[in-house]
Amino acid sequence: MIVVHHLENSRSQRILWLLEELGADYEVRRYQRDTKTMLAPPELKAVHPLGKSPLISDGDTVIAESGAIVEYLVERFDDGALAPARDSAEFLDYRQWLHYAEGSIMPLLVMRLIFGQLPKQAPKLMRPLMRGIEGNVMKRFLGPQLDLHLDYIEGRLQGTGHFVGSSWSAADILMSFPLEAASARTEGNRPAIADFVQRAQARPAYQRALERGGPYQLLG
Structure with a gap:
């Protein structure tokens, strides 16, 4: 199952939206920002060395970067509704x-x-x-x-x-x-x-x- 390592008030909210549009099963693991610095907590570094969000994991595979995550999820779950065909003009x-x-x-x-x-x-x-x-x-x-x-x-x-x-x-x-x-x-x-x-x-x-x-x- 896809796990979204979701940092509050961050770009990972888009990943949740995409998964909802795709109708895919997923789990959300929430992370809170430091109240003083507003940076991501150190726990995210246990998932990825940069400790940034968004991050998803799919089994042993961890994917960072919003665009890469979107492409991965669309290729895996989309039925053609959220991306044009690769051989199309669009x-x-x-x-x-x-x-x-x-x-x-x-x-x-x-x-x-x-x-x-x-x-x-x-x-x-x-x-x-x-x-x-x-x-x-x-x-x-x-x-x-x-x-x-x-x-x-x-x-x-x-x-x-x-x-x-x-x-x-x-x-x-x-x-x-x-x-x-x-x-x-x-x-x-x-x-x-x-x-x-x-x-x-x-x-x-x-x-x-x-x-x-x-x-x-x-x-x-």
Whole structure:
């Protein structure tokens, strides 16, 4: 049976959602973040040397990395509903969005989270300097890059409301976490992204995943 090593408030929530969409049997082992550092607990290193989430185990096989986990589960359990056929015109598009989620948009969102924490974590006398650094990075790099990528995503979703074809796929599920994060923290009118997030969160499988995974909120 698939075991999801599920860290609270993390990207592994998408893996639970995917498994619910696939109708696969799985077990959830929950891990709590350190209340001070918000990092994963050391127990996860007993599963994988990096001690990061998401992680799944299938017998003696342990798989890390969101995209790799999604591909593994889709290849094992999907009946063709959540991924296009490999010989179809849509498959290359599907693969691109699987990699884009973690390779392009998430690093920018993580950087924004880190720089946003600098003034809060700095000693009191250093906070004005940290706020200046944060503002400068946002103005010169992160802000323009986020706008570039979010406009790209918005344009994509304005077509069918999905990243591949006109129905839900594993690419949509993988893209859900960065778009939830972007919707929660990014100003600007991007109705297609907002609609996508709303529709994703309303899916029965998404709601079942919340029940299995426990309380869920975005960090930062």
